Amino acid sequence: MSALRVTTAAEAAARDQAAIAAGTASFELMLQAGTTAAAVILRDFATHLSRGVALFVGSGNNGGDAYIVAAQLARAGVVVRLHAAAPPRTPDAVRAMYLAVSALVHGAPTGHEQVVVDGLLGTGHRGALRAPVLAACAGVALARAGGAVVIALDVPSGLDASTGEIAEGSSAAHATLTFGTVKRGLLLSRGHAGRIVLLDIGLNGASHRDDGAWHLSTADDVARRLPPIAWNAHKGRRGRVAIVGGHEGMAGAVILAIRAALAAGAGLAHAIVDAPSVAAVQLTVPQALAERWPVAAAAVGDGADRDTLRRCDALAIGPGLGRGARSSQLLEQIVTDHCDRPLVLDADALWLVAEVAATLGTDAASLLRHWTRPSHAVVCTPHEGEFARLLGTTVPVEWDARVGALRAFAVRSGVTMLLKGTPTLVATPDGGPITVVPHGTPLLATGGSGDVLSGLIVALLGQGLDPLAATVSGATVHGRAAELATARLGGIRGGTLEALFDALPSAWRQLEQAVPYPPGVLADLPSPA
Structure with a gap:
């Protein structure tokens, strides 16, 4: 801390x-x-x-x-x-x-x-x-x-x-x-x-x-939390993760998340996608293992083998998942069947949680606690609009009230909550201090950026980090890569998420091999532009 x-x-x-x-x-x-x-x-x-x-x-x-x-x-x-x-x-x-x-x-x-x-x-x-x-x-x-x-x-x-x-x-x-x-x-x-x-x-x-003061995430904190990758490590020891989503026409979201998970050091990455998206994943990310959505909970061998998910160290669900009945059924099936392992819920998964809760006449926090009750390692990563949908009301503008709402939701739902924004805030289910991640630039204000973040976090969960450490570390490297990419580009215009991926290796090196600050300096945050 x-x-x-x-x-x-x-x-x-x-x-x-x-x-x-x-x-x-x-x-x-x-x-x-x-x-x-x-x-x-x-x-x-x-x-x-x-x-x-x-x-x-x-x-x-x-x-x-x-x-x-x-x-x-x-x-x-x-x-x-x-x-x-x-x-x-x-x-x-x-x-x-x-x-x-x-x-x-x-x-x-x-x-x-x-x-x-x-x-x-x-x-x-x-x-x-x-x-x-x-x-x-x-x-x-x-x-x-x-x-x-x-x-x-x-x-x-x-x-x-x-x-x-x-x-x-x-x-x-x-x-x-x-x-x-x-x-x-x-x-x-x-x-x-x-x-x-x-x-x-x-x-x-x-x-x-x-x-009540916020805790500031620093490069030193992340460096201390990152699990080392041994010189003789093999793919089975670097974390096996699965990312579920990629409805027909939305394979790109899973592709971005899978690429990010591999860039975070995951040894094996499974993309569980809608059947029409399998070819796109295999062509774009040949390192990933692409499989079709399971048709039903009992459909072993028809679509993604349930044993595939059971062998995974962490799962993420939501990037490009879609919002129809099939997507909703798949979300509930995977969350309830696999909540004994670390989970990341993002994007369409969060939309569907709010939708199912409203249909059942309950609130999203209570539904999440019911679905994920056996797990202590669930991370949700909403942006402001998604958080408002989970709350069922607008997100408070005043920051103390916003933080209060975020902390209360984390406690009631039993999950770690990351609220994307400027700055990014992280709340834990034990009601502990808010952690603030100060890194990032407007390069991240583009479609697909959240999918990259989900891939980073699920990879770190799969490598054994606890939810707070994985969430804060993933958000920090995500933001730091954006700062490096923005500096290399000389601005935001002309930059895409490819620039973010190009900067990730340097961001990891800076975090893993943090150079001590000069005497008297405790932290140094670059200008966001």
Whole structure:
């Protein structure tokens, strides 16, 4: 379980106060924040520093962080010019200003600086921007339009740290250096935050508190969870999986899922598809074993042999399954006959669960619990529309309510729930903390992307990972591959899921052989675009 947290503004403030109560002076936290942020700027933006750095500074503790950044950059030989929207008003910010003042080049930014630091407002801000800060934000935006790199401290000024709402006049950042925890609003407005770098400011374990904060999935977490593939492994030891779906005319969904399962290291992959789809699977993925849907529960030898499914280590059902009576019968047959092994339910399977529940006069969560009661390893992967259908109502817009609905459904149904989106959220049937997967780009916002995710997760289940580990690991590599593919393409347009498949080997290598972050850096999330 990750020790890193995604917090609201209130949760972040509580962690600061806990560290202070435990003996860390508030100014020490500020000094650590500013010093570590300056180190990132000196290391990662060195080629942009020759024309100096412009800092836009507010009156609160976020401004105090900026004064420390200014002092450290100046001591490193960087020309620093500073515009204060208002004089410092907190004791720590006043102290920080006096530390910095002797090192600064006095005078407002010239407009020629290639790096601009936004230290105007921090996590405590809500609502509209007031006149002095609004004017300063206009200066930041003007510098960005002129080609400067904008670096925000903790959050871009005007972005609500809890909700991600963006006030009029707020300038987007190319990178946000956030302190101690990742603020929830940064993940909800990734395009405004840019690259997110989480810095260690010395909270001394306060980030480990379980107070409802989301857990952040990291590459290190995934690397620790991935099962090794032994040098002498054979196909029978790398996991045998089956993917059921592929109604006539929809073989592509199963093909994508099968390809993903094989790319995740599955040793054997069975595609259980409608008879007209068998040839398409065999032609497109010759490594897969393609078989027809079983006609009925007792029809051994007519279609997919039930022993085939019994030999599998994990099953996925739903990609291209269809929504007719035959599909519904097949879903119930396979789920009830094979719920003693790990299952992934996705796409049309989720639609049919809601349909059957409505026909029976019950709710989808109760039906899932009834069908899968013997199993503790069932994963459902809805997008927002599919989750709304399972709930029987619209998905809440407000994030605390959305998370509450997701957690409640996971507990009532007894399954692990992955809600696709920006960000992706995972809830467990024991009601434990929500895990957030922050990786991905709009490259994933295309048909078939969810089928790839299902294939990744079922392969990891088949290799022995528990449902939470398999779900989070699959979603992380899925998102990371999208980030790599987007970077290689230089954008989204022109990219297809083939680019995602091409990036999967590199994504696996990065997760399996994670390079340690520089001192003071806890996580580094690339810009989504």
